[in-house]
Amino acid sequence: MIxxxxxxxxCTKLAFRQFGDPLKVLKLEEETVSAPKADEVLxxxxxxxxxxxxxxxxQGVYPVKVELPAVGGIEGVGEVIEVGANVNNFKPGDWIxxxxxxxxxxxxxxxxxxxxxxxxxxxxxxxxxxxxxxxPSTAYRMLRDFVNLKPGDVVIQNGGxxxxxxxxxxxCRINNLISVNVVRDRPEIxxxxxxxxxxxxxYVLTEEELRKTDIFKTNKVPKPNLAxxxxxxxxxxxxxRHLADHGTMVTYGGMSREPVTIPTSAFIFKDICFxxxxxxxxxxxxxxxxxxxxMFDDLCEYMRSGKLKAPEHELIRLxxxxxxIMKTSSVQGYIGCKYLLDLQKSN
Amino acid sequence: MIxxxxxxxxCTKLAFRQFGDPLKVLKLEEETVSAPKADEVLxxxxxxxxxxxxxxxxQGVYPVKVELPAVGGIEGVGEVIEVGANVNNFKPGDWIxxxxxxxxxxxxxxxxxxxxxxxxxxxxxxxxxxxxxxxPSTAYRMLRDFVNLKPGDVVIQNGGxxxxxxxxxxxCRINNLISVNVVRDRPEIxxxxxxxxxxxxxYVLTEEELRKTDIFKTNKVPKPNLAxxxxxxxxxxxxxRHLADHGTMVTYGGMSREPVTIPTSAFIFKDICFxxxxxxxxxxxxxxxxxxxxMFDDLCEYMRSGKLKAPEHELIRLxxxxxxIMKTSSVQGYIGCKYLLDLQKSN
Numbered sequence: 001m002i003x004x005x006x007x008x009x010x011c012t013k014l015a016f017r018q019f020g021d022p023l024k025v026l027k028l029e030e031e032t033v034s035a036p037k038a039d040e041v042l043x044x045x046x047x048x049x050x051x052x053x054x055x056x057x058x059q060g061v062y063p064v065k066v067e068l069p070a071v072g073g074i075e076g077v078g079e080v081i082e083v084g085a086n087v088n089n090f091k092p093g094d095w096i097x098x099x100x101x102x103x104x105x106x107x108x109x110x111x112x113x114x115x116x117x118x119x120x121x122x123x124x125x126x127x128x129x130x131x132x133x134x135x136p137s138t139a140y141r142m143l144r145d146f147v148n149l150k151p152g153d154v155v156i157q158n159g160g161x162x163x164x165x166x167x168x169x170x171x172c173r174i175n176n177l178i179s180v181n182v183v184r185d186r187p188e189i190x191x192x193x194x195x196x197x198x199x200x201x202x203y204v205l206t207e208e209e210l211r212k213t214d215i216f217k218t219n220k221v222p223k224p225n226l227a228x229x230x231x232x233x234x235x236x237x238x239x240x241r242h243l244a245d246h247g248t249m250v251t252y253g254g255m256s257r258e259p260v261t262i263p264t265s266a267f268i269f270k271d272i273c274f275x276x277x278x279x280x281x282x283x284x285x286x287x288x289x290x291x292x293x294x295m296f297d298d299l300c301e302y303m304r305s306g307k308l309k310a311p312e313h314e315l316i317r318l319x320x321x322x323x324x325i326m327k328t329s330s331v332q333g334y335i336g337c338k339y340l341l342d343l344q345k346s347n
Numbered sequence: 348m349i350x351x352x353x354x355x356x357x358c359t360k361l362a363f364r365q366f367g368d369p370l371k372v373l374k375l376e377e378e379t380v381s382a383p384k385a386d387e388v389l390x391x392x393x394x395x396x397x398x399x400x401x402x403x404x405x406q407g408v409y410p411v412k413v414e415l416p417a418v419g420g421i422e423g424v425g426e427v428i429e430v431g432a433n434v435n436n437f438k439p440g441d442w443i444x445x446x447x448x449x450x451x452x453x454x455x456x457x458x459x460x461x462x463x464x465x466x467x468x469x470x471x472x473x474x475x476x477x478x479x480x481x482x483p484s485t486a487y488r489m490l491r492d493f494v495n496l497k498p499g500d501v502v503i504q505n506g507g508x509x510x511x512x513x514x515x516x517x518x519c520r521i522n523n524l525i526s527v528n529v530v531r532d533r534p535e536i537x538x539x540x541x542x543x544x545x546x547x548x549x550y551v552l553t554e555e556e557l558r559k560t561d562i563f564k565t566n567k568v569p570k571p572n573l574a575x576x577x578x579x580x581x582x583x584x585x586x587x588r589h590l591a592d593h594g595t596m597v598t599y600g601g602m603s604r605e606p607v608t609i610p611t612s613a614f615i616f617k618d619i620c621f622x623x624x625x626x627x628x629x630x631x632x633x634x635x636x637x638x639x640x641x642m643f644d645d646l647c648e649y650m651r652s653g654k655l656k657a658p659e660h661e662l663i664r665l666x667x668x669x670x671x672i673m674k675t676s677s678v679q680g681y682i683g684c685k686y687l688l689d690l691q692k693s694n
Contacts, residue, residue: 252614264598268599274620275618277614
């Protein structure tokens with residue numbers, strides 16, 4: 001497995017020396033790799049997603065701050081190449097994901113303190129593992145931490161075709177939860193519905209269909225106890241309207257850029273609770289927790305069994321990074337497509 | 348104390364036989380009082396508030412439903428005149444408040460099952476006790492059930508001059524909580540500020556002043572952990588903006604008739620929780636609880652010691668009920684004035 005020769009290699013990294021438009025401030029830089037010190041690990045990166053949060057971080061508008069100069073990329077997966085003398089918990093060939101905020105994964109190689117790395121199984125699809133700590137983890141926690149759901153309970157979400165939404169659909173199916181998934185209408189709506197149903201979606205409705213639906217009134221489907229909102233605006237109001245009394249809506253995104261508007265009666269007479277979720281906060285509070293290890297174990301097992309698939313995605317070479325930035329900034333198309341930097345091909 | 352002769356008396360009650368505009372459907376009716384049966388209590392009513400909820404109930408738009416024909420009035424205080432043979436927990440001279448929904452307090456006399464009554468001290472101001480189960484209880488619970496507040500913590504509320512808001516101010520002061528109270532600007536603003544400060548308000552700000560205030564930024568005042576909203580619309584958004592991270596906003600009214608609008612970042616990055624409170628729900632769940640008795644004991648003790656005063660109010664004779672309905676429907680003036688039916692004078 002160790003075919004790599006550190007001594008003569010240089011690293012390519014996508015760095016920025018000031019905050020701003022990623023297309024302007026991000027530059028490819030070369031540096032020579034140094035040998036890992038006693039508590040360090042040399043990592044060769046495989047793939048790293050380009051997420052909206054990465055773009056916001058580089059713009060300087062994300063609540064996670066990094067010191068400049070910095071390397072882009074919050075998450076990704078790499079392979080351990082060499083470990084320092086005192087490192088016992090990693091060995092060459094292991095796969096790792098970042099265990100620190102604003103890590104800087106958009107590079108081919110890097111040397112890191114072992115405590116900033118988290119070991120993951122190396123027998124999985126690298127694209128799936130690369131996103132482990134964001135979308136699958138967000139979906140996993142939102143289905144677990146807000147409402148005590150039992151098999152047969154119903155979850156409603158908007159942005160059902162988003163990267164996180166697809167994880168929600170699959171984790172609902174794994175846990176025998178019924179998912180009602182709302183998407184925007186579009187020309188290829190039937191293709192999208194079929195795709196999400198193939199992932200395990202019980203119902204896929206356009207926003208227009210949701211307003212007229214009788215799936216709840218006819219009692220075929222119990223009222224949802226949990227609503228997951230990544231859109232805001234009218235879409236958020238609509239999904240919250242279908243919640244059962246005492247239900248909870250969790251907001252984890254605002255793709256419409258419109259705020260969440262809630263009628264007073266939803267608070268007073270329906271006792272709906274409106275919360276927010278930010279994966280970064282949970283990770284800060286649970287960095288070393290058993291619960292975090294259990295979550296990653298569960299998610300990796302779902303991936304290994306084929307029950308949790310990555311969303312449609314496209315690998316882009318590191319030197320073509322502007323394409324990945326532009327495509328992530330203007331996500332379109334009928335499935336929430338993810339763009340990842342392929343850090344081996346660019347090497 | 349027993350100067351009343353049941354045998355020859357009739358009762359005047361303000362009844363409605365259909366739901367609709369209270370000014371049209373409410374009629375004064377007379378009936379002869381029957382002797383209380385074994386498990387019943389004969390009650391002479393003293394005063395009964397006219398609340399917005401009463402009006403909504405008569406309109407048929409309140410989530411508490413009553414069977415028709417019905418008598419108006421959800422709350423009020425009365426004196427026990429005579430008890431049935433099996434009634435041991437009440438005696439003549441005791442004061443009672445309703446222990447049932449949609450009770451029908453707008454009457455001079457009535458016979459009720461003893462289980463539908465709740466004994467209260469008879470040495471207090473009847474106007475204060477008459478409202479015990481709504482505004483003071485709502486304020487008491489909202490300050491206790493959502494956030495674990497300790498002395499020195501800060502509570503922000505809008506509608507600071509409302510009947511409930513005035514209770515919040517006083518119960519904050521009793522518990523050494525700092526209250527920041529937001530009111531609408533008005534010509535008599537200085538008089539209102541002085542009045543609320545005399546009740547114990549630490550800060551009284553107009554909505555305009557709140558937007559420009561530096562009381563939080565200069566750290567003289569810690570950020571509030573709890574916001575109480577009875578207005579909605581822009582006012583609700585503004586008070587929620589000042590909450591500390593992980594704070595909670597509780598909505599218990601919507602006087603502006605506008606919904607609550609929340610930016611996505613308040614959910615995700617500030618982890619603000621938005622809940623609702625409805626006193627009726629709490630009472631349903633806690634009708635016989637020790638916590639309810641403790642709450643009434645505490646509130647009556649606050650009233651007895653002069654630390655919890657009724658808001659400015661006006662007593663209106665039962666036969667002048669249209670005036671009470673009209674004034675309650677269009678509350679104006681610089682202090683949240685309450686209107687109550689005086690059920691002794693009309694007898």
